[in-house]
Amino acid sequence: SCRDLLRTGRLTIDAGPDRERLLAxxxxxxxxxEVDAWMGRxxxxxxxxLSTSPLPAGPDEARVADFLHRTRRASAL
Structure with a gap:
């Protein structure tokens, strides 16, 4: 997931392609x-x-703060 997030900028949780290996x-x-070598790769x-990732270098802190404020306000009402 980390590798794919860095490559595409999208978080996709799908272990399908690695399912059997993960179960093993x-x-x-x-x-x-074998596990250590796989993790290393x-x-x-x-x-x-990381060097070609479409993700920004850091989070949009104002956007995150706004989201948290709106979410907390909505849950309090």
């Missing part, structure tokens, strides 16, 4: 070295995606 990790069917891909 959960069941303990992969060795630690994902981290490298995320780092590479």
């Amino acid at each position: 990790v959960k069941r303990g069917e992969l060795s630690w070295s 994902l981290a490298e891909e995320s780092e590479a995606a």
